[in-house]
Amino acid sequence: MAVETNQTADGRLPLAGFVVIEAGSMIAASYCGQLLADFGATVIKVEAPKGRALDTLRQWGRKYKHGEGFLPSILNRNKQLVTLDMSVPEGARLFAELLKRADALVENFKPGILAAWGLGEAQLAALNDKLIHVAISGYGQTGPMANLAAFGAIAEAMGGMRALIGFEDRPPARLGVSIGDFLAGLYAAFGLTTSLLERQKSGKGQLVDVGIYEAVMGVMEDLLPVYTFFNAVRGPVGTGFDRLAPSNIYACRDGGWVLIAAPTDGPFRKLARRMGKPELLDDERFKTQSLRADHRAEIDAIVTQWTKTFDSGELVKLLRTDDIPAGKSYTAADIMVDEHIKAREMVIRAYDERTGEVPMQGVVPKLSRTPGRVSHAGGAVGRDTEAVYAQLLGLSAEEIAGLRSRGVI
Template structure:
């Protein structure tokens, strides 16, 4: 699982200044860095990014993932000196990422219009709760708020309980991913025109994009999607089922797949039973069908059920946790997990670079910066050409 040194990545030569904090901006920077961009993260000189202290366990390690492939430069953006350093670096950059409340950059004398006047090819990725325009744009917004407004929270959980949340900050990472997508599209446009542009990624709109047909269903028929626990309405069978030693997920709602599941259960007659013979019929009897399948799966261990599902070509799988992932040979074979050297931990295993490109694969080229501002001198020298006279390289 150790990360191998290989190609530099598709974005080799692209320079990124990341001014975001916490998750949304920094995850966008992580994605660009994984694909080969050189990412310079501006951090408050004393405290640094709060992500340095986030995560679970006695020694949180989230920073090691979200700050990989990045250089740390200390800059107090509330001071004139820090603002000037930011302007100088941004003048040499291809992409700027920020996820402050709209108006903050302008307050710090770093208005995108001014930055782009000095650097016409600059692409500015702006991630915020509600976007840069509209009546809510000035409100503070975190990922959870975007998940609620975008519709996600309202359909997660069980109908007799309050809305639940996913165990990760999906609103933040979705907005970051769409911000990255926008930056890549803007780079293509710049390659043809030489002009940069602003990428406006709102947390609630990023969530809205993955809400499938919730809006169109309501528009067309007045149907509102509700919380349904571990199932999707009218999609059956597709659920987590009990085994003698745990739970196992089976998805067999398509007609042909259901037929294979029924045969594996020793109940081929289910496919001709009008109660279960069609997709619609199975959806109407979802609870009844799940109970029937559960009676069968309870008689098997997870290993026994998995062997039968593989043999029958029924989409199914174990419900993994981190320990399961680290022990799985498929994760290892595809380098879905990699091990990165770390000055404090020795090494840290984390998710690998994704997606996988055949000609210009991304990689983790350097671990997360251990201390705030540890790369300030190097970046000033390489990006701003400071100290050239001292090294004897002046023209």
């Protein structure tokens, strides 16, 4: 079924041979597709033809000389990039032909859009009853809010995350990355691979319905039982933990910041001795983990007074000598030169024909026998259109040229 590409020619890759059609825009669907492609799936990303509205992903971030930021280079890595206008009848028919040959469809259209193009659930099942349809949306495919417009930021707020970020005397803050979208993409990839396993038993595809706010709710720890049983609404706790201390970020002499996590008895004993303050171990305020949490501000102040006498790199080495969990708050500059990150191949470089090699995150997770890989970065809109339509659909050069002249691709 798969188009022969450098992603699928190597049978060691665990998802080799599976064909995924990715349609939509922004981050969530794109990240799902990236994860699948990293492990060998043939992911065909469908975008609007040139001259139409660009995927918002291609307008994201600081633009380089090719007119885009670098997020598309990362999220579209290992993929085949084609153009198609699915909103016109001829385009919808061509899209249907792709789906007949696919194992999965990943999309993040507003609910109802596919049905308006004649590709609702019943039609998709009639086309290909083995097709796994992954639908990502703000609020899910059902319920009273299903058809409302949403972005990841709104879903993060509804899922309870925004209320936990920041400080009590300030408005709820953003994490700094589009975490809701990335969580949704991760759950989508999990739902798709789970459905592939189930399909081996049933022979049938199914709908994988991912609401972004639900992906956020899925990682909200004990938020709901704490409210139910203690009538307590968790709020922001700044840089530390509500019930763990010392476990915070501490200022250093050079202006850097170091995370120290020593809330349990063993690490705290080591920290007290390393600070030259063994008397803290007999202090009634700090004798147990629970008591230290009750006096979080006091113990944090003591630790900060000590950390300010060190440069950040020096402090981390000192703490790690005693096996106290600690690390610098890394910037991109730190990540690029860290030897452990290098050894783990978590900074790699992939070729984008428009910019040359692009540094980016490596493949996660690391599989011992069938590891994923990155063969190339994302690229220009429609880079692989002719090859995909010729190989997968068997269209001739003349047919492809006709579709292009009519604005279908």
